[in-house]
Amino acid sequence: MAAAAALAVASLLVPGAATAATPAPGLVSLHNVLPGLSKATDTGAAPAAAPMHVVVTLQRPDVAGEEAMLDAQRNGRATPMSVGAFVDRFGVPAATADAAKAWLGSTGMRVVSVSAARDQIAADGPASAVSQLFATPIDAFTGQDGRFLANTAEPRVPGDLGITNVVGLNTVQQMHTPHPLPRGPQQSTCATGACTGGTTPADLWSVYEQPAAHTGAGQRVAIFGNGATDGVITDLRAFEKHFGLPNPPVTVKHPAGDTDFADDSGHVEWNIDTQAAHGMAPALGGLDLYFGTDLSDADVAKVFSRYTDDQDSPRQASASYGECESVPVVSGILNNSITNPQPAPPVAQGLGNALDTTLTAITRQAALEGKTIFSSTGDTGSSCPVVSLPVVGAGNGVLNQGVPITNSPASLPYVVGVGGTVLYTDGHGGRAREYGWTFGGGGSSLFTPAPAYQQGTPGLTIPCVTAPTSVCRGIPDVSAQSGDVLGNGYDIVTNGELTDGGGGGTSLSSPLWAGMWARIQSASASAPQGGLGFADFGFYRVGKNPATYARDFHDITPTDLGSGLPSTNGAYPSLPGWDYQTGWGVPRVGGLMCDLAGAC
Template identity: 30%
Template structure:
């Protein structure tokens, strides 16, 4: 599609309707809406690719402060002014502008916003529910073509799903085929040799949630039973999101799982939950709010929501990736669940699909295993695959190229995708995820066993909080180390048995469980030391 005269297409803004969706009516032109206009960073460092983050021990790294990040990567005042003038010309109000986060929020009637961005909005009905949507690309005046990096909020379809699964016969739950013993998070921390004598004190873990909520009474009951301090959980509302608990079979299961796992393995850390609507706009705004949070300053962010790469616009993929780049510059580790629907990620086309945002080269993608214990040690650990709809995600990105830290890997190509170009491989690490060997949690007054890679992201986030308590500087962007000086040293439990559909486990890295599950104390010891000198 070509843009009208004197206008240009916003790169990566093309949208298609959801499968089997149909437009039932136009959106009323006077319906009030808000959109987030993302702006280009003004003076980004010359190299923001993963290769810019060397295989260095955290102590040798130099991280930016959030103030320095805003100065280097914030939006230019003249760019903010240009978008403000554009808004005024179309009768739109500027609700807020944040140069550090590179956005301007505009509000106005749907008709004016449709005209401003060259689109039509309709109410759609689909098997996934009703949503306000659009198709095709967005456009802006040519003068804004290099300034506007994305426009989010016109389309409010649900963008992500929570990657958790409940064991048992509860409504909507996945029934484990062969249920085994379940674990409390502290029990798993012992099996994974989390470093003793650390509790995450002085660290803040940020949790991104796109629905649901938590009940303080549940936290009190759960942590009292574990004989751990009851965490004081702070909340940050983004785009109207808030702590709104509903039922155990809804998003509350995700929220409580994240809080209880992270706080149980790092009981001294502060937890901040960023609540936002489950839309591209809400999700992206929550991530950037957490990264740039000057008040809470999380050093680890855990994300247990995602969806197949092909359900996102390319502009959204790139904007999230830019936010994760910013996190890396600040020394923040971003842990993302790799998905719970095997190598196909729930897409019914017979092809492999990687889950996003785990497929971002700047994310620590967390895959899943099934674990059994033998006393105080791991008895066995294999790839989590309980059949269709209940298996770890993983695979090869169709959007992000192979990052520098994976250049030496022999990345697999699935049999169904022989023509696919090489891309970023995921996951990077793994942990117990099968509901059959799941996590004992409390949700809305019920004691449940929950699995999914949703549990692995906060498990690793809690472990990184322990690392950060001990290290001179935060662990930060771990991937260059995991694929570099830490690789092949027995610092993770290598998973060599099982498949997630299209990909099979093997010695070393694989597209089911990455490098494997953690040996926490060994990893911390290696991070605290300078990497060995590599041969010339």
């Protein structure tokens, strides 16, 4: 079914398709126009003074060298780089960055930040300046998404600056977080049988075989989010008190230029992230909250960049949000069928994003620095979140939408994509049942080739539609408890009240893994020298070896042993070994500590 979907898309690659207009001399076009824009009503030119925020990405000079260094790290021939070493070896030349900054300022834009490697430049300015700079109209629109601004033509940029991407040319495209799960009873209170309801940190220490000798000491976890943090920290302290955990320091870090942090709409999500991560690593040395103003593509890019550029940032982070992966411009027919599905969704949920090129560069740098970003694969099964619709009676905003592309940033090559499982314990910390969540995100990217560490994985078989001889990136890489839409999640505190099982979705699975990876790293003798490096290198190394795989992961079976029903997320079933629903499965942390950290 999945392969058929990919072939159906590939069949749209026909000759004679429409191509972009030739840009003016000296300028090159970037294929960056909001998907689904034709569904909104254009009300004319945007107000000249309307504020806009953009991030421009410059090509780093030696991407092949970066990949070679990553290959050396993967095979144990090199260790993670410091930020300074990365900048010296791979950074954009200062003269190129200075020329790009001068160009940005030529129409009145204000440069607010430049990344350490000088490849990410953020700038603010009025719509009139953005329109002039990128040689595209910026119009105002109304639609199902409300009022927003967007460019109506492909942006054009100087060809000699090496600009590969720009984000922020519209005010509607952004990451999305899922809705919280309803409340249920605690599994630890169940007397017999397979218990439904919420799990506690201690339940997961037992089920995922987390040794008491190593609990995260000396490690920190980063959480990516936006908006207000005071309530999140207050609820974290209440969670810690309830479960008898220490109170590690919490540090809030904002991207340069961001000043408004009043948005509290993601409060529950950030509660899940902080409380899941700390729950899995009770001796954690601290939590760093990298929070922007909002979840717009431009601000998310700034958050990722701030984390990557911090020399002392935690070696593990969690990003529990996403949007459909970028759809490259291949042909007019292909892109119209993918980015304008029928029935027409709101413009903001049209397929594809403008951010992947930028985040690919940032996350590759993070991996070279030995940092691991975990990200939820989404709560829409084998599709990406085109439209957020509630399951009847559940209210979790989850539904498989039938479009066979993946959730980003989880599907980026140097991000660990984390899928979800439904876990039933026996009430005493044992596993009664665990199967792949029906709405857990997973599948094959249609456009991003499998990175070197993933190549040769049994079960990874789906080719890219843009390169049929290449197998494409598959997610998830690993999984952990997500719960289901019935409140079978993780206990969290929100607004000072314990919500049994109220933390769920793959946005729970991701920070659980960030906490468990911190715990694994705390067991490593190399922790003071840079840690274990990018986690997927280790996961695929032990996963491809049958002996270490059995010791390090609990494989999710093709059938839910309790109901007898197949474990599937729509197009993809759970299979022995790695699969497109649950990746390698869920961790046996003690085994991973032994095989990756040498703590046997």
